Each structure stands twice: as C-alpha cells, then as structure tokens.
Amino acid sequence: MVEYICSRGSSLRLRELLDTTCRLANTLKKYGIHKGDRVAIYMPVTPLAVAAMLACARIGAIHTVVFAGFSAESLAGRIIDSGCKAVITYNQGVRGGRVVELKKTVDEAVKNCPGVKHVFVAQRTDNKVHMDDRDIPLEEEMAKEAPVCAPESMDSEDMLFMLYTSGSTGKPKGIVHTQAGYLLYAAVTHQHVFDYQQGDVFGCVADIGWITGHSYVVYGPLCNGGTSVLFESTPLYPDPGRYWETVQRLKINQFYGAPTAIRLLLKYGDKWVKTYDRSSLKTLGSVGEPINHEAWQWFYRVVGDSRCTLVDTWWQTETGGVCIAPRPSEEGAEVIPAMAMRPFFGIVPALMDENGKVIEGNDVSGALCIAQPWPGLARTIYGDDQRFIDAYFKKYPGYYFTGDGAYRSPEGYYQITGRMDDVINISGHRLGTAEIEDAMDEHPAVPETAVVGYPHEIKGEGAFAFIVLKEDTVQTENVKEELKSIVASKIAKYAVPDHVLLAGSLCRKM
Secondary structure, eight states: OOEEEETTSOEEEHHHHHHHHHHHHHHHHHTTOOTTOEEEEEOOSOHHHHHHHHHHHHHTOEEEEOOTTBOHHHHHHHHHHHTEEEEEEESOEEETTEEEOHHHHHHHHHTTOTTOOEEEEEOSSSOOOOOOTTEEEHHHHHHTSOSOOOOOOOOTTSEEEEEEEOOSSSSOEEEEEEHHHHHHHHHHHHHHHTTOOTTOEEEEOOOTTSHHHIIIIIIHHHHTTOEEEEOOSOTTSSSTTHHHHHHHHHTOSEEEEOHHHHHHHHTTOSHHHHTSOOTTOOEEEEOSSOOOHHHHHHIIIIISTTTSEEEEOBOOGGGSSOOEESOSOSTTOOOOTTOOBEEOTTOOEEEEOTTSOBOOSSSEEEEEEESSOOTTOOOEETTOHHHHHHHHTSSSTTSEEEEEEEEEOTTSOEEEEEESSSEEEETTEEEEHHHHHHHHTTSTTOSEEEEEEEEETTTEEEEEEEEEOOTTOOOHHHHHHHHHHHHHHHTBGGGSOSEEEEOSOOOOOO
16 A cells, blocks of 8 residues: 655655646646746645655656755745746645744745746745736635646656755755656565565655655655655654654654754653554664764664664665665674664765775775766756766765775675765755855954864754854954854754854965
8 A cells, every 4th residue: 555644644655646637647747837837846844745756757757856955045945946937835834833934935035036937836834825827726726726747757867856965165065866767666675674564654754845754755665656755843842752752653664864854853851652552663764964873872772762773874875775774684684883884785885085096805994985886876057067976976986985984894894974075964964165155244343254064963063163254353252153054944944053252363274
C-alpha cells in the first residue's frame, strides 16, 4: 500500500495522491507551464506540496522546492537564478503553533522577479490574503480539472528537479538531478540502508525543502510503494514528546531524524520518550551532520531500547542519496557508534593527501573523495557547468571531492571528520560563511566582516561573526542587533550568528 500519513493524523492514499497530482498538473498546463519550465514551490510539508512536486514531474516541468523558512530575498534569488515561470505556495503555514505568512513572503519576493507569470495560492488556513492579477486560487482551479493527466515522455537524463545548496562562495548553487539515476538511487538506498519492507511505515521527519525530504519523504518511499509520514511540526511542539507520540500513534517502523533534534530532546530527559510505546520501531537513522557519541548512545539506548539498528548516514545534496552508512551489511555485522562506516553499493571512497595523492591503507585521514560515478550523482549546477567542475572535480582530477574530511579506521570503516572548506553545518543545514558575510556587509556602519563556525552543543555548529565598524559608529550594540536582523531577513533565522564580536581589524590569509 502506498500512502502518506500526516503527523496530524490524516492520510492520503495512492489513488487520492494521483488524482490530486493530475488535477494540479492539468492546472499548471492550463496556465502555460510545460516541459522544461521551472516552478518554485514554497510550501510546508503537506500532501499538496508533495502533489506539487509530482505534478511538475508529470508534465516534465522542473521543480525547485525552497524551504518555507527562507526570507523573501533568498526566495527571490533562487527564483531568478532558476528562471521560474511560476510559484506554488499557501496563504499561510502553521509550524509549532505559530502562523507563518507564506503569501506575504512570496509577494515580497516576486516584486523583483519579472519572469514569474503566475503565483498559485492554496489555502492552509481560513485567513484571506491579498490576491492580485498574477495570483491563482489553486484549489478552485484544480476542482475544474480532470483527475487524469498523461505523463510526459522524458529522457533518462532530462532534469527532474534542482535544489539550492550553499557553497564556499556567497551565491547558492542550483544542484541539478535528473530523472532515472536519481530515482533509482533514492529507491535503492531507501530500501537497503533502512531495511525497508513492504507494509512498513517510514518516518522521515525532514522538511521537503531539503534533499533529505526529497529522497526519503517523497521519491524513495514512493518508488518502493511505501507508506511515508509527513511531519510538519517541530520536535518541541506541543511538548518534547511530539516525535515519540507520533511514533506510537502511527506505528512508525523506521525513524530518520537529525542529530540537532536528538541533542535538543536529550536535554529534556528520558521521561518524554518512555511515556510512549516505541515497540514498532525497527531502524533509527541520523542525517545532516556527524552525530556525537552522547546523542548516539541516548538515541540507541533510550529511543531504540538498545534493540533497533541505528544507521548514521553520510551523504549530500549533490549525491542524491546515502553514500556511507552502517547498513546494508552482512547479517550480524557490527555497528560502531557515531560512525558512518560502510560505503553503499557502487560507492568507492578515496582519501587524498595535500598533494592530491591517494592515501593507501587504514588508520589514515584525508580529504574524502569518491573514485567512480554512481546513479544519484548530480549532473551540474544549473546554468554554470564550469562552477560544477571547479567545485567538485578540479581539486582532485578524476575524483568527486565531497568537501569533507574523513578517517579510515584500522578495520577499513569511514568516519566523517567535518567540512574542509568555508561551509558550516548549522542544525544540519549547510551554509557558506561568505553568504552570511555578504548579508552583513550591506550594513552602512560595517565595512568588513568575517564569519567562522564553532562547536555548538545543540546545533552542531554555530556561526560566530567578527565585525569592523566605521570609526564614527557609537551605538555598537544596536549595530549588532541590526546585523542579526539583516541576516534573518536576507537568508533565514537559522543563519543568524550566535555571537557578534567587534574587532579592530581583520587580517585574512590570501
């Protein structure tokens, strides 16, 4: 049975999902969206958001899902770079008991996006929002369309979607994934890494605005005929037991979440976990960043009752799916805490030294590369093939450079040691330090900034900003708060530096 179960309790079966997808696809075609056109999706984790992704795929349009917490400026930048003709959104969203004004953000964004011809607006709440000539009431238009839409014929290497990720330079990269290879890799990794079996309820609590939501909420489970959970809330709403209440109520078999959330919930103790029945769980998964030992042990012993396999997965937006994880493996093979361990089928890791030479043997560390292509590998950066080559293949010719460092243990297992470039990982979200610096540099009192990552107890990494002020600046504390507001408005709230330190000058190595 294929089904989407929402964390609120409602469900959507395959027939209903197909009908919704076809109606939405026909609506897009009615308004001039065709094969090859780009469509931005700015929505929370909902069945209609999934249908929007699938509707684009069905007619050969290319979707770019933008995390619904991004600012209007970040949304506009992605719309402009990808050349989107349309945006699909809700009037409002609801997250953690808080109303999010999605349509207002889209309105602000498209002021600077002349290429956007239509904004399709669905109703998430009863509140009415301003609608102008460009806006289309989505559900009303879908009701007029037939629940049948023949799928567009596509080549295996045609684009399926693009998803933006941060790099070591300020401008986010539109990572391109294509039809056949990505779908194959998402499906195979979903099945084998998590030991997914027919009839299981797969619970990935990631947002669809990130690659984890694409691969393990939408495409992987659907390709495997699976039941997938859509989680729209937060780990703490209405209380720190929300995840585990959801596991009990929906009888989730595989739970896939981020170390940031696990570290956060660990602080609230065991009672919120043990209140709920988690006997349905078979596999636990960790994603987004390396998980620390304390969080791993709590996740395994308390949440999983020391009986569930815990897979610490390593992969990237660019890889399309899991590349290194403890499973699949031989029956009874060991799982080492807080270590990704084993390459997936077809993944050939290589560790490189400072001179670009392959490091042989075990008990060694180096730059993590992959020595041969695999189906899920991204094909390019949208509109910039050379940037794709420079970012991933230039430093170590003949190898894909991940940007991460790794350690290979005496047994030949792999442990990720962290980023090697100017990218920090905040709560599992990769963010280029240059992107934060570019935003802060726009303040008229700040001629220079530098941002670095630092270890954060909950988020894994946090942003620490050093700033230089003009000599005539007197209200330094006001400037610090204004800088934080600028970052929140230009990027997103999670990108705001935890600390802003005034410096006399900044000396950079060239």
